[in-house]
Amino acid sequence: MARKIAFINYKGGVGKTSLIVNTAASLAKRGLRVLLCDFDTQSNASIWLMRLEKWNKINVNGTGSIYSIFDPGNVRVKDLIIKDVVEGKDGEKLLPGLDLIPTSFNLVDLEGEYKPDPKRPSYAIFQEQLAEVEKDYDVILFDCPPNILRASQNGVYVAQEIYVPSNPDALSLIGFTLLIEKLMRFQQTSASFRTSTMDAAAQVYGIVFNSIKTNVDIEVPKMRMQLRLNQFKTQKRGVAPSAKIFSTQIRDAMVVRRAVTLGLPVILLGQEGGGDDDSVANDYMKLAAEIIDHAPST
């Protein structure tokens, strides 16, 4: 069965999307079959991987966007998957094994306009449909906005694992604390929809520090995060016993910002991405390896 991992923190701008896109690419480069689902209306991951021109086509009328499984509700998750999404200028496949379920701006309507059947919330619809394709993947990743409103609920509901991207600052710690509070509340309200064939509800398995500047000592924020993690573990509040701060941290590097403009994950930027042992591209590859080793059953 595929591992299902949501990347989420209640703090915005910590690097959730950058981390998930580059991690997804690194996992695919290692030969895993990866599906990335974009649950953020901002559509950053979709635009990054599809490039603006192609993404614009789905944004015009929403056809092909994840929202269409809810409204008009006439397509299924399996019809939305863009296989081997990363392409070169001539349409050549640059990273086989990385698939995408894109979103467009219409996903915002899930928060207001969409009137779900109280007996069948949107996340139950998504769960049922994702189950049809799970066997095709080793890892399914969910990029979420900094909240657990309806769009993110889809990812949080089906995920087994939650990773919390963080910056070494107090606001990321607050974001993590708020995340646990909201996660607990959502799991209470969604519990009655879970069936016996489903995995257990998601727990936090990892904190990943991102955008770390050279020569900046992050021991104190790291220690504070570890204390909070331990506290939630003891209280059995949404944190798995094996949860940890990943030893791989992602350095702050200009090329991460540039990669968005180029429409490529950092590991495909060759020389520009660094590519050697001391580069941000290598940080992402190391993180992918650490994620593989940190599977819940091990």
Ligand SMILES: Nc1ncnc2c1ncn2[C@@H]1O[C@H](COP(=O)(O)OP(=O)(O)OP(=O)(O)O)[C@@H](O)[C@H]1O
């Ligand atoms: N390792 C890094 N080095 C340099 N810049 C980075 C790094 N990671 C992310 N960034 C930059 O930080 C900004 C925020 O990143 P990103 O969009 O990934 O955050 P986010 O948490 O997904 O934001 P949101 O909450 O809006 O979804 C972007 O401009 C991105 O390019």
Ligand SMILES: [Mg+2]
């Ligand atoms: Mg984002």
